[in-house]
Amino acid sequence: MTPQGIWRPSFFEEAVPIDSPITAAIQPSYKALIPPALIRRMSRGIKMGIFAAQQALDEAGVSTPEAIIVGTGLGCSEDSEKFLRTILDNDEQFLTPTSFIQSTHNTVAAQIALRLACQGYNFTYVNRSVSFESGMLDAMLQIHSGEVANVLVGGVDEISDHTYSLLQRIGYIKPDGVNESIKTSQTQGVNYAEGATFFLLSGERTAESYAELVDVHIINSVGEDEITATISGFLQGNGLTSHDIDIAILGINGDKAFDSYYFPVQEQLTNADVLYYKHLIGQYDSCSAFAPAVAATVAKHGAAQPILRWQGRPQRPVKNILLYNQYRGKDHSLLLVRTC
Amino acid sequence: MNPRVAITGVGIISSIGNSVEANLSALLNKRPGISRVQNFATTQKDSIWVGEVKLTNAELVDMLGLPHSNNFTRTALLGCYAAKQAVQSAGITLPNDYRTGIISSTSVGGMDYTERYFYRYLDDLSVQPYITSHDAGDSSHKIADYLGIKGFVSTISTACSSAANAIMMGARLVQAGRVDRIIVGGTDALSKFTINGFKTLMILSDEFCKPFDNNRKGLNLGEAAAYLVLESEQVVKKEKKQVLAYLSGYGNANDAFHQTASSDNGEGAYLAMRKALEVAGLSPDEIGYINVHGTATPNNDLSEGRALQRAFGDSVPLFSSTKAFTGHTLAAAAAIEAVYSILSIRNEVVFPNLNFDTPMSEINLVPQTELVYRPIKHVLSNSFGFGGNCSTLIFSQA
Numbered sequence: 032m033t034p035q036g037i038w039r040p041s042f043f044e045e046a047v048p049i050d051s052p053i054t055a056a057i058q059p060s061y062k063a064l065i066p067p068a069l070i071r072r073m074s075r076g077i078k079m080g081i082f083a084a085q086q087a088l089d090e091a092g093v094s095t096p097e098a099i100i101v102g103t104g105l106g107c108s109e110d111s112e113k114f115l116r117t118i119l120d121n122d123e124q125f126l127t128p129t130s131f132i133q134s135t136h137n138t139v140a141a142q143i144a145l146r147l148a149c150q151g152y153n154f155t156y157v158n159r160s161v162s163f164e165s166g167m168l169d170a171m172l173q174i175h176s177g178e179v180a181n182v183l184v185g186g187v188d189e190i191s192d193h194t195y196s197l198l199q200r201i202g203y204i205k206p207d208g209v210n211e212s213i214k215t216s217q218t219q220g221v222n223y224a225e226g227a228t229f230f231l232l233s234g235e236r237t238a239e240s241y242a243e244l245v246d247v248h249i250i251n252s253v254g255e256d257e258i259t260a261t262i263s264g265f266l267q268g269n270g271l272t273s274h275d276i277d278i279a280i281l282g283i284n285g286d287k288a289f290d291s292y293y294f295p296v297q298e299q300l301t302n303a304d305v306l307y308y309k310h311l312i313g314q315y316d317s318c319s320a321f322a323p324a325v326a327a328t329v330a331k332h333g334a335a336q337p338i339l340r341w342q343g344r345p346q347r348p349v350k351n352i353l354l355y356n357q358y359r360g361k362d363h364s365l366l367l368v369r370t371c
Numbered sequence: 372m373n374p375r376v377a378i379t380g381v382g383i384i385s386s387i388g389n390s391v392e393a394n395l396s397a398l399l400n401k402r403p404g405i406s407r408v409q410n411f412a413t414t415q416k417d418s419i420w421v422g423e424v425k426l427t428n429a430e431l432v433d434m435l436g437l438p439h440s441n442n443f444t445r446t447a448l449l450g451c452y453a454a455k456q457a458v459q460s461a462g463i464t465l466p467n468d469y470r471t472g473i474i475s476s477t478s479v480g481g482m483d484y485t486e487r488y489f490y491r492y493l494d495d496l497s498v499q500p501y502i503t504s505h506d507a508g509d510s511s512h513k514i515a516d517y518l519g520i521k522g523f524v525s526t527i528s529t530a531c532s533s534a535a536n537a538i539m540m541g542a543r544l545v546q547a548g549r550v551d552r553i554i555v556g557g558t559d560a561l562s563k564f565t566i567n568g569f570k571t572l573m574i575l576s577d578e579f580c581k582p583f584d585n586n587r588k589g590l591n592l593g594e595a596a597a598y599l600v601l602e603s604e605q606v607v608k609k610e611k612k613q614v615l616a617y618l619s620g621y622g623n624a625n626d627a628f629h630q631t632a633s634s635d636n637g638e639g640a641y642l643a644m645r646k647a648l649e650v651a652g653l654s655p656d657e658i659g660y661i662n663v664h665g666t667a668t669p670n671n672d673l674s675e676g677r678a679l680q681r682a683f684g685d686s687v688p689l690f691s692s693t694k695a696f697t698g699h700t701l702a703a704a705a706a707i708e709a710v711y712s713i714l715s716i717r718n719e720v721v722f723p724n725l726n727f728d729t730p731m732s733e734i735n736l737v738p739q740t741e742l743v744y745r746p747i748k749h750v751l752s753n754s755f756g757f758g759g760n761c762s763t764l765i766f767s768q769a
Contacts, residue, residue, distance in 0.1 A: 099625070104506060104508065105506055106507065106528065111482075111564075114564065114567075114568065115482075115485065115486060115489060115564060116489075118486065118563055118564065118567050119486065119489060119490070122414060123413060123414045123415060123563065123567050124414070126567055126570070126571045127571060128568070128571040128572050128631075131567075131568035131571055131572070132572070132630050132631050132757070133630070134568070135478065135528070135530045135756075135757050135758060136478070136507060136528035136529075136530075137528060137529045137530055137756070137757070137758040137760060138630070138758060140529075140758065141625070141630060141757070141758025141759055141760070142630070142758075144625040144627045144758075144759060145627050145628075145629070145630065145759065147627075148627050149625060149627055150624050150625050150626070150627050150638065150639060150642055151624065151625065152623045152624070152625075153529070153623065153624070153625040153758070153759070153760055154527065154529060154536060154540075154623070155527065155528055155529050155758075156525055156526065156527055156528075157480075157506070157507035157508055157526045157527065157528040158507075158508040158511060158524065158525040158526040159506065159508040159512075161524075161525060162508070162526075165525040165540075168549075169540060169543070172543055172544075172547050172549075173543075175547075176373075176546075176547070193489070194505070196493070197492050197493070197502045198502070200492070200493060200499065200502070201499055201502055201503070249523050249524075249525065250521070250522055250523070251512070251515055251520070251521055251522060251523070251524035252515075252516075252521040252524075253521070316506075361512070362508075362524075
């Protein structure tokens with residue numbers, strides 16, 4: 032679920048870079064998935080999560096996963112704000128429980144489990160821009176150890192008016208009226224959005240498999256001058272060097288102050304075709320969940336769609352794909368994906 | 372069999388004490404920490420009882436040696452206080468050459484400041500530094516920075532089971548060789564948001580809570596933070612560390628019954644306990660004490676009681692809820708109760724379930740109401756949360 036609409040075969044052909052400070056995800060009809068009474072009551076984050084989760088399960092041909100893991104930076108922000116406003120505006124009186132019930136960070140994972148009657152492992156990570164990657168690491172470890180055969184993992188965040196306007200106030204989000212894309216960005220801050228991206232990870236390669244998730248690395252704090260060494264260490268641990276990476280998918284978001292983290296990486300990965308994706312889906316805490324979807328598509332089709340290319344380098348056969356993301360110089364994540 | 376995970380340090384701050392020793396002393400002397408709210412204004416003040424830490428934010432700032440101009444929420448302050456204790460108790464100086472991480476957890480995050488400045492944030496520059504303290508990851512980042520941890524940092528929020536899951540994921544990372552050491556636990560401050568939230572669900576008692584009692588009226592909320600230091604066997608051997616206890620089992624399941632209520636037969640709780648026993652390689656009769664979730668809501672205690680009977684049959688081990696001492700400290704609950712479980716093993720004692728008079732009419736289960744001294748090899752600790760999240764941890768003698 033993205034500002035470009037839902038995941039579909041023609042997604043990248045139809046995509047148009049966003050250039051507004053805040054862009055909502057285009058909402059589909061939820062009628063086939065969620066009872067009408069609940070559609071009205073649920074926040075967009077819950078609905079987007081349910082929708083994207085079901086899409087991933089459908090693609091994989093799995094009805095009930097063995098585990099559900101969700102990453103979200105701000106959680107169910109819309110309901111939190113709603114409940115908080117009622118407390119503040121009415122001096123702690125005349126409150127109803129619905130928005131409080133739906134305000135807990137684990138609501139999306141819980142609602143997916145409830146819908147699927149899934150009694151397996153159920154987790155929610157809430158650590159800014161590595162919320163989703165924490166989930167990927169957890170899922171990978173459980174599959175590797177043989178605890179589960181498959182895991183539904185996703186990232187979801189929703190726009191909530193007050194919270195996003197505060198992020199604009201402190202310059203994290205570009206001000207209203209500024210219309211810049213990532214490539215034309217001159218002002219402070221970035222273009223924000225919302226969305227949900229889910230994956231079904233499985234221990235077995237199937238006919239539906241897009242690619243293999245090889246490894247995940249999370250590091251809270253690393254200097255700009257240390258990032259290439261960190262990447263070398265990660266690749267080395269997986270028996271690779273920087274020359275082995277065919278595609279690099281970077282979390283470039285147009286923030287002049289912090290995109291500099293990605294510059295030395297582009298130099299380091301000499302053979303990599305460099306891709307970006309946040310120009311299509313915007314920035315939010317769990318937006319990097321979209322990067323493995325890009326990787327999966329490229330792995331399956333053997334080439335990247337033109338709209339994803341940041342830097343034109345000669346393309347070569349795709350085998351190893353490195354994903355790197357950070358936000359404001361913190362919460363760095365590296366994912367290694369391989370064609371299968 | 373998974374490699375064992377050693378617990379080499381613990382730290383805690385709760386309404387019954389600012390140290391492990393103070394908490395133990397309160398538990399041994401049946402001294403609860405339940406009072407009226409003092410640290411902030413709420414119209415609910417006279418109708419509820421809470422487990423509040425009687426230190427102001429300013430006092431905590433001084434005790435932590437932080438600059439007076441900072442943007443630490445109470446959740447972060449409590450977290451730093453307990454995490455620092457845990458690291459000290461493990462005899463660790465940070466940073467060092469071991470790969471060290473932290474997984475914290477919180478349900479309320481920075482809501483204590485958000486509810487104070489929500490509207491003022493828009494045009495009052497002086498309070499705007501707190502805007503970025505709102506999210507749940509903030510307190511974990513603050514603790515990591517305060518301790519000097521730069522590697523793996525993450526946060527879990529699964530309502531009232533959060534810290535159990537942080538401990539579980541920490542164990543997984545140690546077992547997989549992803550980290551050498553990890554600090555795991557949770558922190559939650561009292562806030563108007565949670566008080567009013569639980570109030571609307573009508574599960575707050577206007578008296579001292581009575582876990583597992585037939586006439587229980589609901590829970591008392593609390594605030595706390597607690598952390599454990601988990602280390603791999605290799606590090607323990609190399610550094611000749613004293614091991615306080617081992618984390619030997621963990622289980623996580625979802626009740627998949629209702630967003631806030633537990634199922635009648637406690638299916639999720641039952642599955643979590645069974646899984647934890649399986650991971651630990653223990654049979655039910657090897658458990659010496661159960662620190663139950665026991666929130667004292669009508670729904671939880673009956674559902675958990677039924678799950679206990681399903682998991683343990685006719686011979687349910689000695690069990691008690693320590694929530695009548697501390698209140699229900701939400702995301703921190705599983706962490707403070709992990710500390711109590713370790714204290715139970717080390718001091719060979721079962722802590723009493725306070726305020727209990729009458730057994731539940733539906734099931735034949737009576738909690739331990741007096742202190743009992745006896746050797747305890749394994750303690751099972753339950754934590755359940757909204758969203759059907761059920762987690763069980765098993766701690767074993769070193």
